[in-house]
Amino acid sequence: MEKIVALNHKMNMDYDELQDYIDDLKKINLNPIVFPTAIHAPYFVEDHFRTGLQNIYFQDNGAFTGETSPKQAKKLGIEYVLVGHSERRELFSESNEEINKKIKLALENDLKVILCVGEKNNEDYQTVIKRQIKEGLQNITKPVIIAYEPVWAIGSGVIPSNEHIKTVITYIQSLLNYDVKVLYGGSVNSITIQKINEVNVVSGYLIGGSSTSIQELKKIKEVVS
Numbered sequence: 331m332e333k334i335v336a337l338n339h340k341m342n343m344d345y346d347e348l349q350d351y352i353d354d355l356k357k358i359n360l361n362p363i364v365f366p367t368a369i370h371a372p373y374f375v376e377d378h379f380r381t382g383l384q385n386i387y388f389q390d391n392g393a394f395t396g397e398t399s400p401k402q403a404k405k406l407g408i409e410y411v412l413v414g415h416s417e418r419r420e421l422f423s424e425s426n427e428e429i430n431k432k433i434k435l436a437l438e439n440d441l442k443v444i445l446c447v448g449e450k451n452n453e454d455y456q457t458v459i460k461r462q463i464k465e466g467l468q469n470i471t472k473p474v475i476i477a478y479e480p481v482w483a484i485g486s487g488v489i490p491s492n493e494h495i496k497t498v499i500t501y502i503q504s505l506l507n508y509d510v511k512v513l514y515g516g517s518v519n520s521i522t523i524q525k526i527n528e529v530n531v532v533s534g535y536l537i538g539g540s541s542t543s544i545q546e547l548k549k550i551k552e553v554v555s
C-alpha cells in the first residue's frame with residue numbers, strides 16, 4: 331500500500347520561498363498531504379495538492395478572533411486537518427476535551443482528521459496514549475487517522491527503535507475497533523526514514539523539519555515508493 335506522506339510546515343516559509351517550493355514539489359510526484367501555514371493553504375489547493383490545516387476551531391462561526399472553522403476550511407477546498415499536535419497541546423494548552431470538540435466538528439464538515447498522540451520522555455506511553463485516544467475520540471464513530479509522535483523525537487534528531495514504534499502502533503490499533511491507519515512522526519528525514527520504513531505497521535509519515543526541503547523530499551520519495 332502506498333505510504334501517506336504528510337508535510338507539516340509549522341510556521342515556516344514566506345510567500346517568496348513558497349513559489350519555488352510549490353513548483354519543485356509538483357515535479358517530484360510525491361502526492362503528499364500538505365499542512366502549510368494557514369495563510370498559504372489556498373496556494374496549495376489551487377495547485378491541486380491534498381491540503382490540510384494544522385489546527386481548527388470547534389465552532390462554525392462567530393466572535394472567535396484568530397480562529398478558523400471547519401466549515402470555512404471545507405468551502406476553501408481543504409480536505410484534512412491536524413488535531414492535537416504536541417506543540418498545540420504544550421504551547422497553546424490544548425486539552426483532550428477541546429481536541430474532541432474540534433474533531434467532532436471537523437468530521438461533521440467532512441474533513442479528514444489526523445489526530446496526533448504521543449508520550450513525553452519520562453511518561454508511560456500506554457497511560458498517555460490511551461487517555462489521548464479515549465478522551466480525544468469520545469463519542470466519535472467515524473474513523474480518523476492517528477499520527478504517533480513521541481514528543482521527545484520531534485525536532486530532536488533522535489528516533490525511537492523500530493521495536494518501540496511497532497509496539498506502540500500495535501497498541502494504538504488495539505484501542506480502536508476499525509482498521510486504523512497510523513503514521514509515525516518525529517525527526518523523519520531522508521536518513522532516518524530508511525530504517526523506520528522497515529516497520530510494516532507504519533501507514534505513513536508526518537514530517538516537520540524536513541518537509542520544507544525539496545532535496546530531502548526527493549530522497550524520501552525514493553524510500554517510500
Ligand code: PGA
Nearest residue numbers: 484485516517537538539
Ligand atoms: P519533525 O516534526 O519532523 O521536525 O520532528 C514532526 C512534527 O512535529 O510533526
